[in-house]
Amino acid sequence: xxxxxxxxxxxxxxxxxxxxxxxxxxxxxxxxxxxxxxxxxxxxxxxxxxxxxxxxxxxxxxxxxxxxxxxxxxxxxxxxxxxxxxxxxxxxxxxxxxxxxxxxxxxxxxxxxxxxxxxxxxxxxxxxxxxxxxxxxxxxxxxxxxxxxxxxxxxxxx
Numbered sequence: 133x134x135x136x137x138x139x140x141x142x143x144x145x146x147x148x149x150x151x152x153x154x155x156x157x158x159x160x161x162x163x164x165x166x167x168x169x170x171x172x173x174x175x176x177x178x179x180x181x182x183x184x185x186x187x188x189x190x191x192x193x194x195x196x197x198x199x200x201x202x203x204x205x206x207x208x209x210x211x212x213x214x215x216x217x218x219x220x221x222x223x224x225x226x227x228x229x230x231x232x233x234x235x236x237x238x239x240x241x242x243x244x245x246x247x248x249x250x251x252x253x254x255x256x257x258x259x260x261x262x263x264x265x266x267x268x269x270x271x272x273x274x275x276x277x278x279x280x281x282x283x284x285x286x287x288x289x290x
Contacts, residue, residue, distance in 0.1 A: 135170065145173035185214050186221065193224055193254035203247060207231055220260040224253040 135152035147170040154163060171178060179187065189211065195201045207229045216222040227250050 135167075143174055145170055147173050182215055186217070189214060189216075189221060189224065190257060193257045197251060197254045197258065203243060203250075206250070218257075218260055220253070220257040224250070224257045227253055 135148055138148060139152055147166055151163070151166045151170050154166065168178065178184070188209075192201065192206070196206065210230065211225050211228040212230055214221070214225050216225045227246065
């Protein structure tokens with residue numbers, strides 16, 4: 133679907149056309165190889181695994197706060213292996229259980245309380261700012277304001 137969308141907006145390479153035409157149940161290795169070749173033809177460089185995982189974590193947090201991901205989906209990937217670099221990433225990852233089948237067992241809290249904690253952690257992660265190409269958080273205006281407030285002892289200049 134993504135390849136077809138890329139073609140629709142004018143990104144056109146032979147391999148991207150091939151990728152768009154692959155069946156849904158094609159061999160994942162073929163899909164990956166074709167995808168990487170299409171990106172190379174387009175001049176797009178894939179981020180390293182660590183940075184890609186950090187982007188995916190933020191994307192998951194955004195989808196969760198938008199109500200697009202249910203609680204069981206949050207446990208569908210092994211987020212415990214993520215090398216979280218910021219306190220906000222660490223807080224969000226710490227709340228993600230290792231598997232969907234034992235959410236209640238691994239968390240030791242009720243689902244409503246867990247969801248509330250996840251919402252807080254996800255929002256904190258999203259207000260932490262986006263990541264730049266090197267993986268460093270790009271400071272948001274809200275975070276800059278909070279930092280300036282702390283630096284000036286809570287006194288804001290006018």
